[in-house]
Amino acid sequence: MSSGSRRASRFLQEKEDEVPQWIPGLGTDKPRPRTLGTSFFGYVPDAFVEKTPFLPSEKKATTPTPKDSETKEAEHKSEGAPNGQYLDPSSSKEFQRDMDASSDEGVVTEEVVVPQRVERRAAEPWDAQSVDSTDGSAQNRLLIKGGRVVNDDMMQDADVYIEDGIIKQVGTNLHTPGGTRVVEAKGHLVMPGGIDTHTHMQLPFMGTFAVDDFYTGTRAALAGGTTMIMDFAIPQKGESLVEAYHRWRSWADPKVCCDYALHVGVTWWCDKVGKEMEELTEEHGINSFKMFMAYKDTWQLDDHDLLESFKQCKEIGALAQVHAENGDIIKENTAKLLDMGITGPEGHELSRPEEVEAEATNRACVLANQIGCPLYICNIMSKSAASALGEHRRRGTLVWGETIAAALGTDGSHYYNPCWQHAAGHVLSPPLRNDSSTPSSLMELLDVGDLQTTGTDNCTFSASQKALGKDDFTKIPNGVNGVEDRMSVIWEKGVVSGKIDPCKFVAVTSTNAAKIFNIYPKKGRIAVGSDADIVVWNPHATRTISAKTHYQAVDFNIFEGMEVHGIADYVICHGRVVVEEGNVRAVSGMGKFVPTPSHSPYVYGRVQERDIANAPKKVDRAPYDGPVIQLNNQGLTQAVESSIIPTNQEFYTRGAQMNDKSPKRPSVKVHNPPGGKASGSFW
Ligand code: URP
Ligand code: ZN
Numbered sequence: 001m002s003s004g005s006r007r008a009s010r011f012l013q014e015k016e017d018e019v020p021q022w023i024p025g026l027g028t029d030k031p032r033p034r035t036l037g038t039s040f041f042g043y044v045p046d047a048f049v050e051k052t053p054f055l056p057s058e059k060k061a062t063t064p065t066p067k068d069s070e071t072k073e074a075e076h077k078s079e080g081a082p083n084g085q086y087l088d089p090s091s092s093k094e095f096q097r098d099m100d101a102s103s104d105e106g107v108v109t110e111e112v113v114v115p116q117r118v119e120r121r122a123a124e125p126w127d128a129q130s131v132d133s134t135d136g137s138a139q140n141r142l143l144i145k146g147g148r149v150v151n152d153d154m155m156q157d158a159d160v161y162i163e164d165g166i167i168k169q170v171g172t173n174l175h176t177p178g179g180t181r182v183v184e185a186k187g188h189l190v191m192p193g194g195i196d197t198h199t200h201m202q203l204p205f206m207g208t209f210a211v212d213d214f215y216t217g218t219r220a221a222l223a224g225g226t227t228m229i230m231d232f233a234i235p236q237k238g239e240s241l242v243e244a245y246h247r248w249r250s251w252a253d254p255k256v257c258c259d260y261a262l263h264v265g266v267t268w269w270c271d272k273v274g275k276e277m278e279e280l281t282e283e284h285g286i287n288s289f290k291m292f293m294a295y296k297d298t299w300q301l302d303d304h305d306l307l308e309s310f311k312q313c314k315e316i317g318a319l320a321q322v323h324a325e326n327g328d329i330i331k332e333n334t335a336k337l338l339d340m341g342i343t344g345p346e347g348h349e350l351s352r353p354e355e356v357e358a359e360a361t362n363r364a365c366v367l368a369n370q371i372g373c374p375l376y377i378c379n380i381m382s383k384s385a386a387s388a389l390g391e392h393r394r395r396g397t398l399v400w401g402e403t404i405a406a407a408l409g410t411d412g413s414h415y416y417n418p419c420w421q422h423a424a425g426h427v428l429s430p431p432l433r434n435d436s437s438t439p440s441s442l443m444e445l446l447d448v449g450d451l452q453t454t455g456t457d458n459c460t461f462s463a464s465q466k467a468l469g470k471d472d473f474t475k476i477p478n479g480v481n482g483v484e485d486r487m488s489v490i491w492e493k494g495v496v497s498g499k500i501d502p503c504k505f506v507a508v509t510s511t512n513a514a515k516i517f518n519i520y521p522k523k524g525r526i527a528v529g530s531d532a533d534i535v536v537w538n539p540h541a542t543r544t545i546s547a548k549t550h551y552q553a554v555d556f557n558i559f560e561g562m563e564v565h566g567i568a569d570y571v572i573c574h575g576r577v578v579v580e581e582g583n584v585r586a587v588s589g590m591g592k593f594v595p596t597p598s599h600s601p602y603v604y605g606r607v608q609e610r611d612i613a614n615a616p617k618k619v620d621r622a623p624y625d626g627p628v629i630q631l632n633n634q635g636l637t638q639a640v641e642s643s644i645i646p647t648n649q650e651f652y653t654r655g656a657q658m659n660d661k662s663p664k665r666p667s668v669k670v671h672n673p674p675g676g677k678a679s680g681s682f683w
Contacts, residue, residue, distance in 0.1 A: 140164045140165070141162070141176065142181050142182075142532070142572065142575060142577070143160070143174070143182045144162070144183045144534065144570075144572070145159045145185060145186075146184060146185050147160075147186065148190065149526050150503060151191075151503065151506055151511070151526055151527070152504070152506045152507035152524075154503065158171050158172060159172060159174050160532075162572070163575070164575060165531065166531065166532055167526065167528055167529065167534075168528060170527060183536060183577065185536050187540070188537055188538055188539075189536075190534060190536055190537075191225075191505075191534070191535050191537055192506060192523070192525055192526055192530075193226060193258075193533035193571065194225050194226035194510050195226070195227075195229075195230065195514060196226050196228070196230065196454075196455050196458070197402055197453045198232075198402060198404060198457050198458075199229045199230065199231045199232075199456060199457070200457070201217040201251075201458070202251060203459050203479075205478070206468070206476075206478065207468065208461065208465050208477055210459045211460050211462050212458065212554055214231075214251055214252040214255035214260075215256070216551070217483055218256045218258045218260065218483075219257045220483055220484035220551035221257075221258050222573060222578050223550075223571075223579060223582075224485055224488060225487040225488075225537065225579075226486060226487060227258050227259060227533035227534075227573045228260060228261070228523060229259075229260045230261045230262070230263060230513070230517065231261075232248075232262065232263050232290060233248035236298075237267050237298065238268060239267075241264050241266070241277065242279060242280060245262065245284055245286065249593065252593070254589050255589065256588070256589065256592075257573075257578070259531075259594050260591055260594065262286060262593075263288045263321060264286050264288075264289050264290070265289070265299065266289050266301065267298070269304075274308070274315075277313070277316060278315075281317065281598045282316075282598075287319060287517060287518055287596040287598045287599075288376065288596065289319075289320060289321065291306055291309050291322050293325055293363070293364065294325035294326070294360070294430075295429075303363070306322075306364070307371060310371045310375070311371050311373065313374075314371060314372060314373040314607070317598035318598055319375075319376050319517070319603050320373050320375050320376065321378050322360070322376075322378065323378050323379065324360035324361040324363075324364050324377050324378075324385060325357050325430050326359050330351050333352070333356075334474055343473060344420065345415050345423035345426070345427050345469075346473075347473040348415065348429075348476065348478075349432070351473075352429065352431055354382040354384040354433060357381060357384065357385040357430045358385045361385040361389055362388040362392070364377065365389065365397050368397070368398075369392070372611055374400075374604065375398065375400070376400045377389055377399065377400070377401045378402050378457075379402060379457050380442070380451060381406075381407045381438075383433070383438055383441045386441070386445050389401045390450040398606065398607065398610075400452045400603075401451040401453075402453040402454065402455050403445075403446070403454060403455075404455050404456050404457045405456045405486040405559075406426075406432060406482055406558055408439050408442055408490060408493050409559050410439070410559060411434065411435065412432035412438075413434055414558075415427075415432070416434070421466070421556075424466040424467075424476050425466060425556040426480060427466070427469075427478055428457060428478050428479050429478045439493060440497070440499070443490075443493055443494050443500065446494070446500060452507075452508065452512040453516065454490060454508050454509055455482075456486050457479065457482065458481060458482045460553070461479055462555045481554050481559075484550055484551055485557070487566070488566050489545075489559060491537075491564065492562070502539075510523065512524075515600070515602040516600060516603060517596045517600065518600035518602070519594060519597075534571070535571050536569050537566060537567070538566070540565065542567075543567055544562070544563050545557055545559040545561070567582070573586075573590070573591070574590075576590075578590075
């Protein structure tokens with residue numbers, strides 16, 4: 001057994017789903033019981049005990065400290081601002097040669113691996129002290145006073161005291177040093193800053209770059225109450241994954257205003273890609289890899305390569321993610337639609353109907369389940385795909401689902417808008433669904449726990465970029481906004497509509513993501529020792545979303561005109577007040593890269609036990625000792641050989657005749673067919 005397959009993480013989480021929860025003050029004096037129902041994340045004991053959370057580290061963890069990776073980055077920073085060069089991965093020629101050589105390696109005989117119980121390894125402990133050590137001056141002390149603290153499992157009227165970027169105290173009547181800055185939060189909710197699990201800042205895509213870069217995109221994120229994004233480093237086919245990772249770091253590090261992590265794309269497969277995945281996990285703080293089932297001829301993987309990448313994810317304790325759409329069907333449909341003269345943005349939606357998304361979702365779940373690899377489905381856009389996912393979850397498949405602000409806040413009717421620019425502004429993949437019940441259904445699935453996280457797939461293109469596809473919908477750069485408005489849209493469509501409560505809001509906007517991507521409770525929780533990434537939310541204030549007033553660089557907003565309750569009055573990132581009464585005071589480079597450690601207990605905590613429990617068992621039986629027929633050196637019995645070979649020759653003859661323009665097809669007799677002679681003809 002390889003060393004990698006011996007790795008597994010400690011399962012720190014107790015089985016807590018049945019623990020009754022008490023949420024004080026939800027519009028009633030009496031505490032009311034809250035059952036977590038199908039929510040798979042439980043309650044965290046001692047969440048408000050004043051102590052520094054500590055995860056034991058009996059074994060060396062594989063993820064580098066931020067310092068380690070930053071030192072390495074310095075050596076690799078070379079590219080500066082992105083340009084078209086990226087689109088030609090010629091810098092990877094050496095890597096490609098390596099790949100070719102590696103595929104010629106000798107044949108490796110695999111021994112049969114019987115799953116065994118192995119010692120579990122701890123996830124990377126996170127050390128609050130190392131995160132943001134500053135000079136300890138009064139400027140680094142902040143008290144958020146008089147608000148209601150909301151976590152995913154409880155609410156509490158409490159003050160929050162922050163020092164040097166870390167939450168130091170949560171409670172009432174706190175003793176704080178003189179000179180501490182006070183943020184008055186009376187009537188406000190004090191929640192963990194949002195984590196957007198899915199963005200593409202300045203993505204080079206379809207011949208151009210997404211217009212919101214790591215500066216404008218993360219500044220806008222902060223404006224809306226999101227304090228961390230998770231972006232994707234996506235190599236081209238044939239390109240090194242590690243090189244792509246370094247390029248994204250070199251783009252993001254100098255620009256980010258909030259924290260960020262990276263997922264890495266797997267757009268092609270060979271053994272060396274697998275080795276790079278391991279290197280990224282062990283040395284660069286990457287714990288999730290995304291495979292595309294769409295974008296044929298560019299990023300799409302076939303089932304074989306999906307299986308290989310899933311196996312490798314499991315081996316290294318990373319989470320496999322998929323973009324679930326059937327790229328082959330989309331290609332077929334696209335050709336048909338263009339032939340029919342349907343060239344407008346509606347063609348985008350028509351070429352990728354719901355079942356194309358649902359089929360890929362189901363297939364990804366089946367493939368991952370066969371490997372026993374945990375799976376995360378990105379940007380679920382339809383009820384059909386969500387229902388495929390839900391069925392698998394109920395059967396016990398280890399799969400989690402993300403939906404996005406666009407799917408929760410608007411729908412695909414916009415593709416039929418008579419204004420081309422308006423319709424094209426909504427083009428993204430998978431598309432919005434032309435079904436007005438989709439947004440509320442997806443919100444309900446977040447509430448019951450069938451879906452767990454919310455991202456945005458923020459990948460913005462302005463009108464002149466979208467216009468690349470003015471005569472052909474396949475050339476419209478795919479992507480929409482969302483990073484700035486996600487929190488408000490989910491609050492409006494979820495909490496204001498009564499579909500989810502504030503605790504669930506926190507769960508789906510930050511906590512669940514932090515748990516899945518193994519950065520909890522550093523992120524996604526208001527507790528002593530957690531990062532002071534906090535949004536002071538005014539649930540009563542309203543605003544109207546508009547491209548005219550938003551912070552994003554893009555000139556269009558898919559939520560244009562939507563009035564939303566819920567505004568981030570103050571946003572605190574690493575203990576710094578970066579949004580104050582609606583004004584953003586962010587500085588580029590202020591954010592940090594957040595390494596995501598492998599073997600997330602929330603993802604991998606059950607995998608080892610399952611492999612052991614479900615291992616196929618050999619049946620011990622007496623050997624068969626009766627007669628065995630003989631096969632010749634072609635692997636055939638004499639009877640088969642004499643019946644099939646003459647028949648095949650006649651089939652070849654028939655094939656030639658099919659191309660003949662003759663209106664009549666001659667019948668072909670099959671001599672000695674298997675199963676006896678027949679006297680009829682084939683046609
Ligand atoms: O439309 C989208 N989603 N654009 C970005 C690329 C992707 O598929 O994630
Ligand atoms: Zn995406």
